[in-house]
Amino acid sequence: MESATYVSQKISKTRWRPVSYSALQQPDIFATGSWDNEENKVSVWSIGDQGRSDLEDGFEGDPQLLCEYNHDGDVLDLQFLDQERFVTVSSTGAVTIFRHHQNSQTLSVTQQWAKAHRFPCNNAPSTGVACSTPEVVTVGEDGRIIVFRVDQEGVVRVIDNADSSTLHAVTYLRTTEVLTVNSIGQLKLWDLRQQSSSPSQILSLSGDRVPLYCVDRHPNQQHIVATGGQDGMLCVWDVRQGNMPFSLMEAHSAEMWEVHFHPTNPDHLFTCSEDGSLLHWETSSPSEMPSFLQGGRNSSMTSRSAMAPAGGNQSIVSAWLRGDSSKSRLETTHMLPTQTLSVNSLDVLGQCLVCGTDGEAIFINRQVPV
Incomplete structure (x- = not known):
């Protein structure tokens, strides 16, 4: 079931909201941030049934707006810390923690670092945030990496000259390591235990210095990361080997804004782009699947990756690193019915996918084939 809801604001x-995996719960609450509007907002929505009686018809109804809060500047990234709190970073350089009060359905600001990212003479947009509670790491156009703790008012650590170019995104590889991508096509690995202001490793696209805009880490195999950038190419990297991408795939005809591995079925990956498309990538190799998992393409809810023991059969787990032979087994599906204006953001959890566009629409798919 796919629904499009028009929300009168460009969604950035x-x-x-995280769910309990042990309860096999499907997500029902999501947050959005807007950009390029006269007044930007963060909003919290529900796709729960709200006691409706029309569910038998297979129509779940539009998302319901639970609460919203005005946001100073464009929302350039947003991540949940836990069930109640999420962090935004702003074009003003601010980093803000919001709390969703579920009893009263209101939002409040619990903490804010107003000019965290800045140039000598004015603010610098803060472009990316990653959370590993209680730590929050942000990056910005000022080339700074800043570490905060949600239980402290001050800043824990600043790596001042982490990059001479714009840092566009950041993700945790492990609890003490983060990975950043920048505007000259580099991935940099940072060990936060080290006091050094130099990265522990630099990987880069050879030749053209194509800006990278997004990065995500494979949920089970921390050495595998995916990136996307200005040229719309999907790059998969193995940070243990060499300093170049393991594979490059033509994905989009314009900038790729986000890339996400499915958090529990990482043989599935999703990308979205300025070209108005949202793609679902699936690596499949039936011959290597255990016999009990074979069957129709969407017949099994359990992924091979999720079932493989830690450190187990690498050929099953690391489907993204099989080399050229895997490309022929890569299925790509367009997830949106028609191409729209830029698809700026997506998130996938369980069987539910949400994305936001410059066409002021939120698209929701509750039957993602994973």
Whole structure:
């Protein structure tokens, strides 16, 4: 079931609220942030049934707006810390923690670092945030990496000259390591235990220095990361080997804004782009699947990756690193019915996918084939 909801604001970021995996719960709450509007907002939405009686018809109804809060500047990234709190970073350089009060359905600001990212003479947009509670790491156009703790008012650490170019995104590889991508096509690995202001490793696209805009880490195999950037190419990297991407795939005809591995079925990956498309990538190799998992393409809810023991059969787990032979087994599906204006953000959890666009629409798909 796919629904499009028009929300009268350009959506820059959207994220599902975390759910309990043990309860096999499907997500029902998500947050959005807007940009390029006269007044930007962060909003919290529900796709729960709200006691409706029309569910038998297979129509779940539009998302319901639960609460919203005005946001100073464009929301350039948004990540949940836990069930109640999420962090935004702003074009003003600010980093803000919001709390969603579920009893009263209101939002409040619990903490803010107003000019965290800045140039000598004015603010610098803060472009990316990653959370590993209680730590929050942000990056910005000022080339700074800043570490905060949600239980402290001050800043824990600043790597001042982490990059001479704009840092566009950041993700945790492990609890003490983060990975950043920049505007000259480099991935940099940072060990936060080290006091050094130099990265522990630099990987880069050879030749053209194509800006990278997004990065995501494989949920089970921390050495595998995917990136996307200005040329719309999907790059998969193995940070243990060499300093160049393991594979490059033509994905989009314009900038790729986000890339996400499915958090529990990482043989599935999703990308979205300025070209108005949202793609679902699936690596499949039936011959290597255990016999009990074979069957129709969408017949099994359990992914091979999720089932493989830690450090187990690498050929099953690391489907993204099989080399050229895997490309022929890569299925790509367009997830949106028609191409629209830029798809700026997506998030996927369980069987639910949400994305936000410059066409002032939120698209939701509750039957993602994973």
